[in-house]
Amino acid sequence: MRGSDTMSDSGAVLPWLVIRQDESGNRYRIGRYATQAEAQRVADGLDDRRHQQVYRVERAGQSARP
Secondary structure, eight states: OOOGGGBOTTSOBOOEEEEEEOTTOOEEEEEEESSHHHHHHHHHHHHTTOOSOEEEEEETTOOOOO
């Protein structure tokens, strides 16, 4: 059985997260995606904005990487 953190409200499996981490280390979930490639495209597009935040792609349930 899959954990509830891999499901959206519609019931679709969305295991890939885009996470924003700001300069203070605070982390915020930006969105959930079906594929790693889709999540990476979103993160890359956000990184192009040249802000001080970092955008990461993580699989739901994984610990944050240092």
